[in-house]
Amino acid sequence: MAEAPRPAMRSSHAPEFSASLASSARVVQTDSVRITAEAVLAISEFFIEWQRLWRTSAVVRAQALDSADRELRLPYLHCHRDVSPESRAIAATNGEPTERFVRTSARFAIVASEYSQYAVCPSWIFGSSVPDVQDERLSRDGALVLALRPVARAARARLLLVLDSAVHALPHSGFLVGQRVRFLLEQRDGAGAERATQNCLAERWWCLALAGYVQDRLGASLEADSIYRVMERVMRDARPIDSLRHWYDVRPLVSSDAWQDYDSRLGEERIAAVKNFWWLSDPLFRETGNERWTAHQTRRVDIALRSALDGDERYVWDAERGGDALRQLILRYDWPSYTWWDSRATDVGHSGYLSLRRSRPVPPYSTFEYSLDRVHFTPAWTAAAAPFSAQESDWDIAPRESNGGIDATW
Numbered sequence: 205m206a207e208a209p210r211p212a213m214r215s216s217h218a219p220e221f222s223a224s225l226a227s228s229a230r231v232v233q234t235d236s237v238r239i240t241a242e243a244v245l246a247i248s249e250f251f252i253e254w255q256r257l258w259r260t261s262a263v264v265r266a267q268a269l270d271s272a273d274r275e276l277r278l279p280y281l282h283c284h285r286d287v288s289p290e291s292r293a294i295a296a297t298n299g300e301p302t303e304r305f306v307r308t309s310a311r312f313a314i315v316a317s318e319y320s321q322y323a324v325c326p327s328w329i330f331g332s333s334v335p336d337v338q339d340e341r342l343s344r345d346g347a348l349v350l351a352l353r354p355v356a357r358a359a360r361a362r363l364l365l366v367l368d369s370a371v372h373a374l375p376h377s378g379f380l381v382g383q384r385v386r387f388l389l390e391q392r393d394g395a396g397a398e399r400a401t402q403n404c405l406a407e408r409w410w411c412l413a414l415a416g417y418v419q420d421r422l423g424a425s426l427e428a429d430s431i432y433r434v435m436e437r438v439m440r441d442a443r444p445i446d447s448l449r450h451w452y453d454v455r456p457l458v459s460s461d462a463w464q465d466y467d468s469r470l471g472e473e474r475i476a477a478v479k480n481f482w483w484l485s486d487p488l489f490r491e492t493g494n495e496r497w498t499a500h501q502t503r504r505v506d507i508a509l510r511s512a513l514d515g516d517e518r519y520v521w522d523a524e525r526g527g528d529a530l531r532q533l534i535l536r537y538d539w540p541s542y543t544w545w546d547s548r549a550t551d552v553g554h555s556g557y558l559s560l561r562r563s564r565p566v567p568p569y570s571t572f573e574y575s576l577d578r579v580h581f582t583p584a585w586t587a588a589a590a591p592f593s594a595q596e597s598d599w600d601i602a603p604r605e606s607n608g609g610i611d612a613t614w
Contacts, residue, residue, distance in 0.1 A: 322563060337542055360391050378410045381404055382406075382509050394418070394422045466585055469589075526566060554567070
C-alpha cells in the first residue's frame with residue numbers, strides 16, 4: 205500500500221546544493237531531522253498520556269459492568285488461533301455456555317497476523333451495557349469517560365501547537381502534514397483539517413488523499429468520492445502500476461476460497477476485476493458516487509496515517525509484531541465502536557501466551573467491538589471475476605442458518 209512517508213534522517217524535499225554550499229546543506233538537513241524528531245517526540249508523549257486516560261477510563265467503567273459482561277468479552281480479548289470456539293465459550297461462561305453464546309463463538313472472524321501469533325477478533329457485542337461511551341469511529345475520545353475527555357483535548361491541543369510549527373517549517377513533509385490533519389480531526393476541528401488540506405504542499409496524491417479523508421470523516425461522502433477519483437488518476441500517472449498494487453489490493457475483503465483466482469490475476473487484469481468488485485459493491489446505483497469504495501479509500505488513508513509510526517496510542521502497526529492483522533481489521537470493518545481493556549494482569553497473561561510462541565508481546569490488548577449498523581455489502585469474488593454470471597447468492601448482508609435463512613440474532 206502506498207503510505208505517507210515515514211520520518212527519515214534525510215529530508216526528501218531538501219534542495220540539491222553544490223559542493224561550495226555543502227555546509228549549508230548540512231544545516232538544512234539537520235534542522236529537518238531536528239524538527240521532525242521533536243514532532244515525533246511530542247506525538248509519542250501524547251500517545252502515552254492518552255493511553256493512561258484510556259486505561260483509567262476502563263477501570264472506572266469496570267465498576268459498572270457485571271461479571272457477565274466481562275465473561276462475554278474475554279474470549280474476544282484472548283483471540284488465539286489455536287483455541288477452539290467451543291473452548292472459548294466454555295471458558296467464558298464457567299462451563300455452561302448458552303446456545304446463542306456457542307453459536308456466536310463459533311463464528312469468530314479471526315484476523316491473524318502472518319508474522320506473529322498475534323490476532324484480533326472483531327465482535328458485534330457493543331451495546332448499552334457500557335456506560336458513558338461514544339462510538340470511537342466518530343469520536344476517538346469517546347473511548348474515555350466524560351470527566352477525562354477535556355484532559356485529552358488539552359493534551360492534543362499542546363501537540364497541535366508543535367505540529368503547527370513543524371508544518372510551517374517543513375511544509376513539504378507528507379508525514380508532518382498527515383499527522384497534523386489526523387490530530388485536527390481527532391480534536392473535532394473539521395474546519396481546521398479542511399484548511400490544512402487546502403494548504404497542503406506535500407506530494408499531490410497525498411494531499412488529495414488527505415482531502416478526501418477529511419471530507420469523508422466529516423460526512424461528505426460524495427465530495428470525498430470525487431476527490432479520491434482525482435487522487436487515483438494522479439497516483440496512476442505518477443507511479444508504475446506495480447507500486448500501486450497494495451493500494452488497489454482487496455484481498456482482505458475476498459473469501460479465502462477465491463484467493464487462488466485473485467492471486468492469479470496480475471497487472472491490468474486484476475485492476476479490471478477490482479473495478480468490477482467495487483462496481484458491484486455500490487449500495488445504490490441510482491445515487492452518485494460509491495460510498496463503499498469511498499469508505500475503503502478512507503480506511504487506506506487511516507492506516508497510512510497510523511502506520512507512519514510503528515505504534516499509536518494503543519496498538520502496534522509494524523508487521524513483525526502483528527500490525528498486519530490490525531491493517532486487515534480496519535480494511536474489512538473500519539475502526540471499531542468500542543475497545544474494551546480488562547487489566548494489566550490480563551495483559552501479562554496475553555503477553556505470556558505470545559512469548560511462549562516466540563512472538564513479541566504488544567500490550568495493551570483490547571476487544572474490537574462493532575455496532576450492529578455496520579452492513580457488509582461486497583460481492584463474492586466470483587461475481588467480480590465474471591459480473592455477467594453473478595447470482596443473488598453472491599451477496600450476503602448477514603450470516604445464514606443451516607436452512608438458508610438469515611440469522612435474525614446476528
